[in-house]
Amino acid sequence: MTDCAAMPERPILSIGLFADPHYARKVYGERYCQDSLDKLRVCLETFNARNLPMAIDLGDSIDKVADKDAELAFLREILEVYAAFHGERHIVLGNHDLEALTKNEFLSEYGNKALQRPYYSFDKCGIHFVILDGNCNQDESDFGPNNNIWDQAWLSQKQINWLKTDLKTAHEKRTIVFCHENIDNRLWLEKPDPHLLKNAADVRAVLEQAGNVNAVIQAHCHDGTFMVINGIPYIGLKAMVVGPGLENNAYAIASFYKNGSLTIEGFGRQNSLGVPVA
Numbered sequence: 001m002t003d004c005a006a007m008p009e010r011p012i013l014s015i016g017l018f019a020d021p022h023y024a025r026k027v028y029g030e031r032y033c034q035d036s037l038d039k040l041r042v043c044l045e046t047f048n049a050r051n052l053p054m055a056i057d058l059g060d061s062i063d064k065v066a067d068k069d070a071e072l073a074f075l076r077e078i079l080e081v082y083a084a085f086h087g088e089r090h091i092v093l094g095n096h097d098l099e100a101l102t103k104n105e106f107l108s109e110y111g112n113k114a115l116q117r118p119y120y121s122f123d124k125c126g127i128h129f130v131i132l133d134g135n136c137n138q139d140e141s142d143f144g145p146n147n148n149i150w151d152q153a154w155l156s157q158k159q160i161n162w163l164k165t166d167l168k169t170a171h172e173k174r175t176i177v178f179c180h181e182n183i184d185n186r187l188w189l190e191k192p193d194p195h196l197l198k199n200a201a202d203v204r205a206v207l208e209q210a211g212n213v214n215a216v217i218q219a220h221c222h223d224g225t226f227m228v229i230n231g232i233p234y235i236g237l238k239a240m241v242v243g244p245g246l247e248n249n250a251y252a253i254a255s256f257y258k259n260g261s262l263t264i265e266g267f268g269r270q271n272s273l274g275v276p277v278a
């Protein structure tokens, strides 16, 4: 299989997705952090067996541990496992990635220097992909050690300005947006769900005005979510970390079709989903 399928009945592109592995040597609540390396190995075996050209880690790759050295060791372990993927690798930053490490410390461990940025965009098979970083405080400072409240996450104004320009430049291209924190508008106990960016409404306005956003894929809310707002589907993936053993794995393959539709093929606890053209 080539990177970009040419047969009309086949997807233009299929990519591997996984979210919230929270790797560390611990278990707490329903989070079996220590099982995530084996879960990820199986996930990547599936992606490699399908010859997928690209995979995206939706964030919270590591969980919080006592000190920076231990955190770095866990990060290096999971990155080494991720390196077994044969295709192009991307990582979205999550709040748990930044509890003991700064963004620079996290990103500098990632082998591909071109991708050592908290937010960026690129094209593949004619599709525009945007990786967002929802890990900022209201005062525009970055999440980092002792400066990181999981339910007080913002997309910085600087990044919103960049996003507007990026989407405008790519206006003729179908665009898929990735963010760890959530950009939809669901409620929890009659208030905005705490997994949402505090300025999710501002970000949605930018996405809607651009007119070329085909889907938003997010993580952070471990149960997974799905809703469509003003024609844009917001797909939340289930967390890999939840539940013990390989029988509780969760990951997905997203396929993009020429008519604008997409599918999520779920594995383990991750449900499958067909998203027709809006």
Ligand SMILES: [Fe+2]
Residues within 6 Å of the ligand: 020, 022, 060, 096, 220, 221, 222, 239
């Ligand atoms: Fe998480």
Ligand SMILES: [Fe+2]
Residues within 6 Å of the ligand: 060, 094, 095, 096, 180, 219, 220, 221
């Ligand atoms: Fe998270």
